[in-house]
Amino acid sequence: MAKIHVFDSPQEMVIAFARDFALWSRRKLQQQSSISVALSGGSTPKRLFEIWGGGPPDAHSSDFPQMQARQNDLADLIESIPWNKIHLFWGDERCVPADDPESNYGVAHKTWLSRIDIPPANVHRVRGEANPVEEAIRYENEIALYFESSGHQPATSNGGASRMATDNLPAAIPKFDLIMLGMGVDGHTASIFPERLDLFQSSAICSVVRHPVSNQQRITLTGNVINQASRIIFLITGADKAEVLRQVIEHSGNFQEYPAAHIRGPQVEFFLDQSAAARLEGRKSSR
Ligand code: 6PG
Numbered sequence: 011m012a013k014i015h016v017f018d019s020p021q022e023m024v025i026a027f028a029r030d031f032a033l034w035s036r037r038k039l040q041q042q043s044s045i046s047v048a049l050s051g052g053s054t055p056k057r058l059f060e061i062w063g064g065g066p067p068d069a070h071s072s073d074f075p076q077m078q079a080r081q082n083d084l085a086d087l088i089e090s091i092p093w094n095k096i097h098l099f100w101g102d103e104r105c106v107p108a109d110d111p112e113s114n115y116g117v118a119h120k121t122w123l124s125r126i127d128i129p130p131a132n133v134h135r136v137r138g139e140a141n142p143v144e145e146a147i148r149y150e151n152e153i154a155l156y157f158e159s160s161g162h163q164p165a166t167s168n169g170g171a172s173r174m175a176t177d178n179l180p181a182a183i184p185k186f187d188l189i190m191l192g193m194g195v196d197g198h199t200a201s202i203f204p205e206r207l208d209l210f211q212s213s214a215i216c217s218v219v220r221h222p223v224s225n226q227q228r229i230t231l232t233g234n235v236i237n238q239a240s241r242i243i244f245l246i247t248g249a250d251k252a253e254v255l256r257q258v259i260e261h262s263g264n265f266q267e268y269p270a271a272h273i274r275g276p277q278v279e280f281f282l283d284q285s286a287a288a289r290l291e292g293r294k295s296s297r
Contacts (some may be wrong), residue, residue: 012259012278012279012280013278013279013280014259014279014280014282014287014290014293015279015280015282015296016193016278016282016283016287016290016293016294016295016296017281017282017283017284018283018284018294019249019283019284020054020056020057020118020283020294021057021068022058022092022283023245023247023281023282023283024055024058024061024235025061025084026244026281027058027243027245027281028058028061028062028084028088029033029084030281031078031091031188032087032088032091032253033083033089034089034091034188034241035091035092035096036091037185039092039095040236042161042187043095043099043160043161044095044096044274045095045096045097045187045188046062046097046099046156046157046159046184046186046187046188047096047097047098047099047159047186047187047189048099048100048101048186048188048189048190048192048231048239049098049099049100049101049114049118049190050101050102050190050191050192050200050202050245051100051101051102051114051117051192051201052113052114052144052192052194054127054192054245054246054247055118055190055192055245056116056117057120058245059118059121059122061084061088062088062091062122062126063121063122063123063124063126064085064088064125064126064144065085065123075175075286085165085293087267092128093127093128093132094127094128094129094132094236096125096128096132096157097132097160098118098128098132098134098187099134099135099153099156099201100114100136101117101190101230101231101236102114102136102200102201102228102229102230102231103115103189103228103229104138104139104172104226104227104228105135105138105140105218105226105227105228105229106138106139106226107138107139108135108138108139112226113138115135115136124256133147134152134153134156136149136229137149137165138229141271142218142227142229143218145176145229146214146218146229149216150214150216150231151213153184153215153216154182154184154215156184157182157184157185159188171238183215183234183235184215184235184238185238185239186235186238186239186240187239187240187241188239188241188242189231189239189241189242189243189272190235190243190245191222191243191244191245191270191273192244192245192246192256193224193244193246193251193258193270194251195250195251195254195272196222196254196268197218197254197257197258197267197268197269197270198268198269198270198295199236199246199269199273200230200231200269201219201221201228201229201230202219202230202232202233202236202272203219203222203269203271204222204267204268204269205222205267206219206269206273208232209230209232209269210232210233210237210272211233211234211235212232212234214232215231215232215235216229216230216231216235217229217230217232218234230287232274233269233272236273237272237273237274237275239277240272241277241279242275242277242278242279242281243279243280243281244270244273244278244279244281244282245281246280246281246282246283247282247283247285247286248283248285248286249285249286249288251286252266252286252287252288252289253283253289254270254292255270255280255286255287255289256289256290257271258270258271259280259290260261260290260291272288
């Protein structure tokens with residue numbers, strides 16, 4: 011059963027996750043020399059990126075005195091994060107230039123990456139401005155190269171022996187240390203939309219997809235890669251997701267139609283605000 015953490019507000023949720031991430035990364039780096047993190051996109055993680063970047067650029071302590079104090083308390087923890095040992099990837103990206111407001115990398119760069127000291131080689135962005143099909147191949151190779159060169163032998167689906175990609179699974183599935191995910195109101199996650207559940211059987215590391223409404227092209231990690239991660243964290247807020255989230259977590263109703271419900275395993279955790287968790291049985295706020 012997935013671990014579920016519920017917080018009073020979106021800001022409380024991201025402060026809690028920022029604290030969790032700082033402590034988790036410290037523990038992880040006692041066991042290995044670098045960490046691989048695939049970031050989620052959309053609007054939810056923006057608050058988190060602002061905290062990682064040293065606080066909202068236009069924050070005024072009068073706005074959130076208690077939160078500001080807690081964030082300041084958090085500041086020491088965040089300043090201790092060794093970003094030079096953390097490699098950042100994207101779980102999905104919109105096929106737009108980095109300066110487009112739609113760019114997941116663009117949002118992270120503006121609110122966070124441009125404000126911290128992180129080696130450019132640690133930032134493995136998807137080049138949204140490139141030809142999507144060519145970029146999916148390039149990004150897949152960049153991921154594979156990282157896992158080969160970092161000493162993290164990619165996991166294979168049968169515990170060690172290498173496999174041919176023809177066995178319907180990648181020859182070697184990269185095992186990210188952490189993958190962050192959001193969820194859309196239609197139950198999509200990363201850019202795996204309900205129409206593309208086949209991406210949970212894909213033998214590729216990433217794939218080009220189209221948003222079912224806007225037709226925007228995107229590049230997304232595939233379902234096997236996401237499920238292979240050592241730790242998977244959903245960050246979900248908002249009442250408009252409460253009913254789908256209930257079905258996803260409780261495996262009820264139409265859950266099979268929702269890609270988020272196909273992200274499974276003991277490594278899955280949910281960080282939620284009260285609004286998103288409103289339909290969950292007996293969920294109390296975490297402190
Ligand atoms: C993206 C995401 C996507 C997102 C959900 C939730 O690129 O849009 O990766 O999966 O996490 O759509 O988006 P919000 O955080 O904006 O609700």
